[in-house]
Amino acid sequence: xxxxxxxxxxxxxxxxxxxxxxxxxxxxxxxxxxxxxxxxxxxxxxxxxxxxxxxxxxxxxxxxxxxxxxxxxxxxxxxxxxxxxxxxxxxxxxxxxxxxxxxxxxxxxxxxxxxxxxxxxxxxxxxxxxxxxxxxxxxxxxxxxxxxxxxxxxxxxxxxxxxxxxxxxxxxxxxxxxxxxxxxxxxxxxxxxxxxxxxxxxxxxxxxxxxxxxxxxxxxxxxxxxxxxxxxxxxxxxxxxxxxxxxxxxxxxxxxxxxxxxxxxxxxxxxxxxxxxxxxxxxxxxxxxxxxxxxxxxxxxxxxxxxxxxxxxxxxxxxxxxxxxxxxxxxxxxxxxxxxxxxxxxxxxxxxxxxxxxxxxxxxxxxxxxxxxxxxxxxxxxxxxxxxxxxxxxxxxxxxxxxxxxxxxxxxxxxxxxxxxxxxxxxxxxxxxxxxxxxxxxxxxxxxxxxxxxxxxxxxxxxxxxxxxxxxxxxxxxxxxxxxxxxxxxxxxxxxxxxxxxxxxxxxxxxxxxxxxxxxxxxxxxxxxxxxxxxxxxxxxxxxxxxxxxxxxxxxxxxxxxxxx
Amino acid sequence: xxxxxxxxxxxxxxxxxxxxxxxxxxxxxxxxxxxxxxxxxxxxxxxxxxxxxxxxxxxxxxxxxxxxxxxxxxxxxxxxxxxxxxxxxxxxxxxxxxxxxxxxxxxxxxxxxxxxxxxxxxxxxxxxxxxxxxxxxxxxxxxxxxxxxxxxxxxxxxxxxxxxxxxxxxxxxxxxxxxxxxxxxxxxxxxxxxxxxxxxxxxxxxxxxxxxxxxxxxxxxxxxxxxxxxxxxxxxxxxxxxxxxxxxxxxxxxxxxxxxxxxxxxxxxxxxxxxxxxxxxxxxxxxxxxxxxxxxxxxxxxxxxxxxxx
Numbered sequence: 001x002x003x004x005x006x007x008x009x010x011x012x013x014x015x016x017x018x019x020x021x022x023x024x025x026x027x028x029x030x031x032x033x034x035x036x037x038x039x040x041x042x043x044x045x046x047x048x049x050x051x052x053x054x055x056x057x058x059x060x061x062x063x064x065x066x067x068x069x070x071x072x073x074x075x076x077x078x079x080x081x082x083x084x085x086x087x088x089x090x091x092x093x094x095x096x097x098x099x100x101x102x103x104x105x106x107x108x109x110x111x112x113x114x115x116x117x118x119x120x121x122x123x124x125x126x127x128x129x130x131x132x133x134x135x136x137x138x139x140x141x142x143x144x145x146x147x148x149x150x151x152x153x154x155x156x157x158x159x160x161x162x163x164x165x166x167x168x169x170x171x172x173x174x175x176x177x178x179x180x181x182x183x184x185x186x187x188x189x190x191x192x193x194x195x196x197x198x199x200x201x202x203x204x205x206x207x208x209x210x211x212x213x214x215x216x217x218x219x220x221x222x223x224x225x226x227x228x229x230x231x232x233x234x235x236x237x238x239x240x241x242x243x244x245x246x247x248x249x250x251x252x253x254x255x256x257x258x259x260x261x262x263x264x265x266x267x268x269x270x271x272x273x274x275x276x277x278x279x280x281x282x283x284x285x286x287x288x289x290x291x292x293x294x295x296x297x298x299x300x301x302x303x304x305x306x307x308x309x310x311x312x313x314x315x316x317x318x319x320x321x322x323x324x325x326x327x328x329x330x331x332x333x334x335x336x337x338x339x340x341x342x343x344x345x346x347x348x349x350x351x352x353x354x355x356x357x358x359x360x361x362x363x364x365x366x367x368x369x370x371x372x373x374x375x376x377x378x379x380x381x382x383x384x385x386x387x388x389x390x391x392x393x394x395x396x397x398x399x400x401x402x403x404x405x406x407x408x409x410x411x412x413x414x415x416x417x418x419x420x421x422x423x424x425x426x427x428x429x430x431x432x433x434x435x436x437x438x439x440x441x442x443x444x445x446x447x448x449x450x451x452x453x454x455x456x457x458x459x460x461x462x463x464x465x466x467x468x469x470x471x472x473x474x475x476x477x478x479x480x481x482x483x484x485x486x487x488x489x490x491x492x493x494x495x496x497x498x499x500x501x502x503x504x505x506x507x508x509x510x511x512x513x514x515x516x517x518x519x520x521x522x523x524x525x526x527x528x529x530x531x532x533x534x535x536x537x538x539x540x541x542x543x544x545x546x547x548x549x550x551x552x553x554x555x556x557x558x559x560x561x562x563x564x565x
Numbered sequence: 566x567x568x569x570x571x572x573x574x575x576x577x578x579x580x581x582x583x584x585x586x587x588x589x590x591x592x593x594x595x596x597x598x599x600x601x602x603x604x605x606x607x608x609x610x611x612x613x614x615x616x617x618x619x620x621x622x623x624x625x626x627x628x629x630x631x632x633x634x635x636x637x638x639x640x641x642x643x644x645x646x647x648x649x650x651x652x653x654x655x656x657x658x659x660x661x662x663x664x665x666x667x668x669x670x671x672x673x674x675x676x677x678x679x680x681x682x683x684x685x686x687x688x689x690x691x692x693x694x695x696x697x698x699x700x701x702x703x704x705x706x707x708x709x710x711x712x713x714x715x716x717x718x719x720x721x722x723x724x725x726x727x728x729x730x731x732x733x734x735x736x737x738x739x740x741x742x743x744x745x746x747x748x749x750x751x752x753x754x755x756x757x758x759x760x761x762x763x764x765x766x767x768x769x770x771x772x773x774x775x776x777x778x779x780x781x782x783x784x785x786x787x788x789x790x791x792x793x794x795x796x797x798x799x800x801x802x803x804x805x806x807x808x809x810x811x812x813x814x815x816x817x818x819x820x821x822x823x824x825x826x827x828x829x830x831x832x833x834x835x836x837x838x839x840x841x842x843x844x845x846x847x848x849x850x851x852x853x854x855x856x857x858x859x860x861x862x863x864x865x866x867x868x869x870x871x872x873x874x875x
Contacts, residue, residue, distance in 0.1 A: 059646070061601070061645055061646050061647060062646060062647035062648070062649075064647060064648070067647040067648070068647075069600075069601040069602040070601055142613045142616075142617065143617070145614055145617045145618070147600055147601065147602040147605075147606060147610075147614065148602065149610065150605065150606070150607060150610060153607075163609075163610065163613070164609055164613070165613065215642075215648050216648070217648075218647070218648065219646075219647075219648050219649050236657055237646065237649050237653065237654070237657065238646050238649060238654050238657050238658065238820070238825075239657065239820050240730075240731065240818055240819075240820045241730070241731075241820075264729075264730055264818060265818060266729060266818045267815045267818075267824070268815045268816050268818075270713065270716075270816070271716070271728065271729045271815070271816055271817070271818055274716060274717065274720060274721050274728045274729070275728050275729060275730075277721055278720065278721055278724060278728050280727075280728060280730075442831060443831065444595065444596050444597030444603075444831070444832075444833060445596045445597070447596075447597055447603055447604055448596040448597050451604075465605070481607050481608065482604065482605070
């Protein structure tokens, strides 16, 4: 090869290198912005500014409350926005933008809210009744494509018709009587309406701002407005870093101590722990089992129970035929044949607690005695190998079989696979003649197979949409959208219907009816086999005070956090 | 050359078209919907949402719409990140992956070539064995194990470099090293084998006979020829590196594209799946073209413009 060609080659390589490094460099400068600020904030943290650094496990999918479905988004709204109601530190709904309790009509259907007149958006506009009217109409409008529109369905009058396209969004029964008076008409009286009002989809929106931004609304922090304690900043729409800064327009800003919160997304728990150990962050997100186990006795570890209930779901009808699980004794045998405590302590080890009921602890209390639903309802089905064997023998005899082969369906995450092994081992060794065919499949496949009832047993979890046992109980009415088991009981349907309609205005009767329903569902019919209520273990520095963790809605509130170094 | 280039570009477009089509139809086999809250949606609501996003139309119609939009340069909007245009997401996410991939590639191949050269020139000495050992190690240890070890010892124990995050050059060092291990190993092995072969060939013997020194012979004649096969493997490896590594990105909390791509498949985020696949395919075809051109320059025996075949 001649020398000239050699140089040509070198030149070409250099040219390619430059083009490529130019791409790299360009992006570096754009992503460098947030990080530069971060260093700055670390420096100023020592000069008396209140700075909190924390880890999240996911990007923010959207900053548009009508479109949000993901916990990561609701956490952001929890810090930056306020609805008519908010949650106090014990998860009780308390008035926020609403100025005190509403006037409720005799029949429990008409609510008149007075709004506080000092609430403002971060651009200085006042928060008015129209902001609620606009936001709610937008959420139920099929054009918006809100996946959480169903939160209004059967709650606010005309919502179902609008969601299904039979009525116009402006027919939704919510009216601004004046700037600070909001009138809402419900379909039926709903006891937990105040907890809905604290939910993300019920947040107000500034009409002028949203319309001005159009499709761009909520796609980055410049295209969002806050009316809560903090403003979201430095979020580019999909990045792994963002910040909360104190909102100077917030009506209660004098009670907000933090000046700045830096959030870093870390999907690997190991990385989060390493950042925590090197003091780069003050709080990790929930730890996975291997770290939770290692740190459960650490002074920095904090455990919290979530409102998410996990259980084995039994399919009674598959391909139009009854499965062996249509037999009640077989279901009971399966539900009693595994050690829940060993499972939560040894396998999960993430702060989850075993449960013998369906509705999680902490969700709702008896209107009369203030007793938790879980305590009122008690242990409905417990681990008991001897009884399980008895039911199993009985069930097999009724079916005329001496062995059974069942399909067990679950996710394909590491954790789910270990879980599958555990349950296969427990059930097969405790119930003679049982063979479980385990399939661990991707999440979307699991959903599809479950909804098409193409399974025998599935590991299933359910989270609360509002603070009332009904968010769990009404799943199993005949042909309910999420029943997915083929379970159909006239008695159960009636109990649910009574609790919803007949006793809508009689909280005590309603409570009793719901207790009966859970008993029937779990103890009598054992439609599902309760396993555990999910918990989380996080690491948090001892100088972080006042972080409120929630069972429902956003995972936590930063409003009252102070850094006491 | 111009004619050749034109031809190659037309082939590239055809390749991309085929990839886009195959991906589109394969993607439609994915179970479930792209909606995040699928489990809690009622049947009616799902129908309404499908209608809104055009998912209710027959697949050929969706396909036609999609292709028309691609030609217009519109890759659609993401489902995971509501209303976020795919092009915007790609632009945000591709940068860090490209940068890391490029750094790893350059560092990795340079070190690899040097190691390979040393090994070949000092064949069967401890230098050779040492570098072969390193190469085997680099091939057999997955980059994420290496990444985790680096993070723990250099980031946590010694606190020399940032544990994670994407904060300018310092934070790119550890992920670059983790990613560079593989190209180091590959380049070193190739270089050694090729160089040994070339050093044994007749023209080298001739060059030596003419009285050139060993160094002179190696650098002037041998290395250039030994590089040719290496270039063949470097191309696809470069694409592999620059399209991002799911695990290394997760360990170092890097906002790259690799992780996003995997997640888009898990969540049925159709527009992102298509956008990323097309982008990767484009990158690969361009690099293959560049390599073909490089061949012609390095090795005159391979002619580009000559003949009708090319």
